[in-house]
Amino acid sequence: MSSEPTRGKPVRLALLGCGTVGAEVVRLLHEQAGDLTARIGAPLELVGIAVRRPGRQRGDLPVDRALFTTDALGLIKRDDVDVVIEVVGGIEPARTWIVEALRAGKSVITANKALLAEDGGTLHDAAADGGADLYYEASVAGAIPLLRPLRESLHGDRITRVTGIVNGTTNYILSSMDTTGAGFTEALEEATELGYAEADPTADVEGFDAAAKAAILASLAFHSRVTAADVFREGMTGVTAGDVASAKEMGCTIKLLCLAERGPDSRGAESVSVRVHPAMIPRSHPLASVGDAFNAVFVEAEAAGQLMFYGRGAGGTPTASAVLGDVVAAARNRLAGTRAPSESVYAHLPIRPIGEAVTRYHISLDVADRQGVLATVAGVFAKHEVSIATVRQSGREADATLVIVTHGAPDSHLAATVAELEQLDIVRSIASVLRVEGGA
Amino acid sequence: MSSEPTRGKPVRLALLGCGTVGAEVVRLLHEQAGDLTARIGAPLELVGIAVRRPGRQRGDLPVDRALFTTDALGLIKRDDVDVVIEVVGGIEPARTWIVEALRAGKSVITANKALLAEDGGTLHDAAADGGADLYYEASVAGAIPLLRPLRESLHGDRITRVTGIVNGTTNYILSSMDTTGAGFTEALEEATELGYAEADPTADVEGFDAAAKAAILASLAFHSRVTAADVFREGMTGVTAGDVASAKEMGCTIKLLCLAERGPDSRGAESVSVRVHPAMIPRSHPLASVGDAFNAVFVEAEAAGQLMFYGRGAGGTPTASAVLGDVVAAARNRLAGTRAPSESVYAHLPIRPIGEAVTRYHISLDVADRQGVLATVAGVFAKHEVSIATVRQSGREADATLVIVTHGAPDSHLAATVAELEQLDIVRSIASVLRVEGGA
Numbered sequence A, B: 001m002s003s004e005p006t007r008g009k010p011v012r013l014a015l016l017g018c019g020t021v022g023a024e025v026v027r028l029l030h031e032q033a034g035d036l037t038a039r040i041g042a043p044l045e046l047v048g049i050a051v052r053r054p055g056r057q058r059g060d061l062p063v064d065r066a067l068f069t070t071d072a073l074g075l076i077k078r079d080d081v082d083v084v085i086e087v088v089g090g091i092e093p094a095r096t097w098i099v100e101a102l103r104a105g106k107s108v109i110t111a112n113k114a115l116l117a118e119d120g121g122t123l124h125d126a127a128a129d130g131g132a133d134l135y136y137e138a139s140v141a142g143a144i145p146l147l148r149p150l151r152e153s154l155h156g157d158r159i160t161r162v163t164g165i166v167n168g169t170t171n172y173i174l175s176s177m178d179t180t181g182a183g184f185t186e187a188l189e190e191a192t193e194l195g196y197a198e199a200d201p202t203a204d205v206e207g208f209d210a211a212a213k214a215a216i217l218a219s220l221a222f223h224s225r226v227t228a229a230d231v232f233r234e235g236m237t238g239v240t241a242g243d244v245a246s247a248k249e250m251g252c253t254i255k256l257l258c259l260a261e262r263g264p265d266s267r268g269a270e271s272v273s274v275r276v277h278p279a280m281i282p283r284s285h286p287l288a289s290v291g292d293a294f295n296a297v298f299v300e301a302e303a304a305g306q307l308m309f310y311g312r313g314a315g316g317t318p319t320a321s322a323v324l325g326d327v328v329a330a331a332r333n334r335l336a337g338t339r340a341p342s343e344s345v346y347a348h349l350p351i352r353p354i355g356e357a358v359t360r361y362h363i364s365l366d367v368a369d370r371q372g373v374l375a376t377v378a379g380v381f382a383k384h385e386v387s388i389a390t391v392r393q394s395g396r397e398a399d400a401t402l403v404i405v406t407h408g409a410p411d412s413h414l415a416a417t418v419a420e421l422e423q424l425d426i427v428r429s430i431a432s433v434l435r436v437e438g439g440a
Helices: A020-031 A033-040 A072-077 A094-103 A113-130 A147-151 A168-180 A184-193 A208-222 A241-249 A316-336 A373-383 A411-423 B020-031 B033-040 B072-077 B094-103 B113-130 B147-151 B168-180 B184-193 B208-222 B241-249 B316-336 B373-383 B411-423
Strands: A011-016 A044-050 A083-086 A107-110 A159-165 A252-264 A270-282 A294-301 A305-312 A358-368 A388-396 A399-406 A427-436 B011-016 B044-050 B083-086 B107-110 B159-165 B252-264 B270-282 B294-301 B305-312 B358-368 B388-396 B399-406 B427-436
Touching: A011 A020, A011 A072, A011 A316, A020 A033, A020 A044, A020 A316, A033 A044, A033 A316, A044 A072, A072 A094, A083 A094, A083 A316, A094 A107, A094 A113, A107 A113, A107 A316, A113 A208, A147 A208, A147 B147, A159 A208, A168 A184, A168 A241, A168 A252, A168 A294, A208 A252, A208 A270, A241 A252, A241 A358, A241 A427, A358 A373, A358 A411, A373 A388, A373 A399, A373 A411, A399 A427, A411 A427, B011 B020, B011 B072, B011 B316, B020 B033, B020 B044, B020 B316, B033 B044, B033 B316, B044 B072, B072 B094, B083 B094, B083 B316, B094 B107, B094 B113, B107 B113, B107 B316, B113 B208, B147 B208, B159 B208, B168 B184, B168 B241, B168 B252, B168 B294, B208 B252, B208 B270, B241 B252, B241 B358, B241 B427, B358 B373, B358 B411, B373 B388, B373 B399, B373 B411, B399 B427, B411 B427
Parallel strands: A011 A044, A011 A083, A083 A107, A270 A427, B011 B044, B011 B083, B083 B107, B270 B427
Antiparallel strands: A159 A252, A159 A294, A252 A270, A294 A305, A305 B305, A358 A399, A358 A427, A388 A399, B159 B252, B159 B294, B252 B270, B294 B305, B358 B399, B358 B427, B388 B399
């Protein structure tokens, strides 16, 4: 056992980036210094902060201005740097910096979900090459301790499904639409005014942010490398006030979900389906009551059953909490001369295409109120081997609305059904198509 | 870096106890063998199972009957045992066994909440002496990955409060009282019939089980040794159908909560309050919708904000999931020649007595419907420096009911207020007194 920490010798940190999260990391390192030292068995020492504009005004950040530098690579390469914290984001130069640090045997803490989802393998390979720790708790669901449970606590179990609300902006918008009956545009405007949505909300509302997190979660849950390119992605800009009202009538609410499921593909081989899309879920589901900008991730495992992790998914301070938890772990490992469990990708499960994902659809059709309409419509479903769970018909004069909810079926069958319904003369329009999740 | 696992050499396990949890551990070790080997980098090998009656019929347990022994101590001392799993429960002989194993440098996984709460210090000391791992994820909230987040993920943050529903039996009973309006006795009978309550439910309904878990959670959250004796405990047998109805009127529900808070004591010194009692919480609180026999733990931290962990708190299979997660961690550490972070008790925070705990009361009084009653009652509250938040008065003929909810005040002031109200002539009876938690 070589694990007694060497008390006294500081663990030296380099911080890359000093925006919202970085500034909070600096503040907490300062405020919690005594506790952090006691927990680690040695003090943490911030030896440099790489930024683009070192002269920029940074309020009352409790830090010597001499620590700022524009030379990130130089900082990383310094002999006295043990742990590198990357909170810059984006693919480059973050990737080059992280790989450089890891190959040199320095532990890296990153919140960079986009990079992990696009090219996490390169980072993990560099960590293995350098014998260094790569921690990234802050990359998914902010402050919620979620990745360590997936990486460690649940390693004696088999995870079958992960369903998450991992984007606070879209959850704020959908919660607001649900509460007030507002349409998407109106709710987005409100979210922007309140600072919950960025000036360019594309990454959030089109599901890119959630898709990156889905890839990271699926990789950990299923011991396989899953990238953002493997994730089926559908944004939530098409969700209307009518969809929300229709969900309410069914006792449901609409959430932008990330889903990662293991199961057999069409040839019976074990595979993984990973997708991001808006979906109706029953109000009785634990995820349904996750409001405002909160995040929550629902995990189903064979032995553990249903688990849920809930908390703040974004914001400088919550994200800094996750970063610092990782810093403590990496610092302890360095003092003990050990490292965290490395990447676990032994399962190498293939990705199941979206067409083979089994889901349920909620379809709302405006139809001519004629005899035989339901029979014709039902025939289209039957032809594509989609079983109907419920039909609700409401008619006035010449028009009627059919609301159909299906049983589970491969997405390709459902899509083909919708495509054929669109061609029917008796179907005036398809008012909405939404997936339904969270059923038994 | 000495962390590359030695592939091939098995990690050898001894199992102490083969009841509901032990049998599930055996089954999962067998079923998941391939995955566990891949995750650890070496196979797990079960080399012995200590039981009281080796001849007992154990269904179709996938294990060689020759592994059973009555000699637990002999099994622990075997040279070829690396990791000991204790799922027997109770104080002795479990303590002797665990201490023996740890001192001999063997890692121990235990689900023994009673022992950890009564004498966890002895176990942690033995772990430090032997340089061995002591893991106990299964001791609190069953399958929910909760202790590892507290022990590791949140070590960069300062936890201010932990509020938990950690006893499934009482949560089932209270949920059922809330849903059906049944009284305690009726709801307990139903829970017993359905197997949610044991024949002797004392440990659950009197809060002993929750108090043990509260001690474990408080120790981890506040980096201090807290024992079951430090926990103020009040059972939930006194909760009536009337209390439940009254809570509903206030938009609340009643839960048996374990609470651990840090804050100043009466002299302003940092201290910890740990208690278990029934309390009203607003229906909008995330813990309010935790129904049936589920557990959930709500954690508040300075940087992370509000977090919640939800899942199954009991049952053989969920508990075995937590045990096996720890087995994987302990096995990895052995192969890497390292160990988990040791006990963190540097803060040594003192325990604040219940009288100094700040809480709110909901008090329901049957009073004479006379002029000046409210003034007299209000005067008693003022005398004890308890501020009233709301009063609701409903009267019929000569009798009236006053329902008073206070602002936060030290428990001793609240208790003195209630004691003095009992002495008033105009107070016919005090129908109920309940603490109110979960407010802003």
